[in-house]
Amino acid sequence: MGERGRLRLHTEEAPVAAASAEELLSRVGAGDETAFASLYDLIAxxxxxxxxxxxxxxxxxEEVAQEVLVEVWRKATRFxxxxGSALSWVLMIAHRRAVDRVRSHQAVLDREDKVGRMDVQRPFDEVTESTMASLDQERVRQCLSALTELQRESIVLAYYNGYTYxxxxxxxxxAPGTVKTRxxxxLIRLRDCLGVDR
Known part of the structure; x- marks a missing residue:
């Protein structure tokens, strides 16, 4: 049975191995975890x-690649x-994520440089910096979760991901004004939650 058993097993698995990225992505959109494992092997x-x-x-x-793969799992139905091809779609997501990471990193460097040259901080930067420096991350996480979703998204993008307003x-x-307000x-709610003095 050795050789014939292996041959039969290989033949039974052939449809999964032969599935195109497009077919796999369609099955991933339907929640098929096995298809995602095969797609992962093709696109990682x-x-x-x-x-x-x-x-x-x-x-x-590696971090960006993991983010992309999670996004592919979550947004497979949008393909x-x-x-275009499934690989093109996935690589477009990967390129966008990687460029966003570069921009985010550059924005942080630019902001630090500007603050260093002007020796002036943006309003509320002091609150954020003293919060991060003096309080443990778990407490900050709890307070962040108490914010509205819109406030939390805005703060995370600006202060954790380095995006400009x-x-x-x-x-x-x-609108940019809405972002500033959020x-x-x-940050006022964070300050109150964390008990940071003004």
Missing amino acids: GPVLGLATRVLRNHAQA APER PEVAEVLKV IRDG
Whole structure:
């Protein structure tokens, strides 16, 4: 049975192995975890390669690749085969994520440089910095979860991901003034929750 058993097993598995990325992505959209494992094997290498080329930092590229794979799992139903191949769609997501990471990192550097040259901090930066420096992360997490979703999204994008206010506004598709208000109100609520003195 040895050789014939292996041959039969290989033949039974052939449809899964032969499935195209498009077919697998369609099955992933229906919640098929086995299809996602096969899709992962097909796309993980190209995604990591693209992220590494854009970021030029393997550790960051691995983080971005993981984010992309999670996004593919969550948004598989949005794939439209008439617009292009599954791999192109996945690599477009990967490129966008990697470029966002570069921009985010650059925004942080630019902000630090500007603050260093002007020796002036943006309003509420002091609250954020003293909060992060003096309180443990668990308490901060709890207080962040007490904010409204809109406040939390704005603060996380601006202070944890390094986005500027206009970039946050673009990502959330709201006016820059709305972003400033959300962040200001959210930071006030954070300060009160954490007991940070003004």
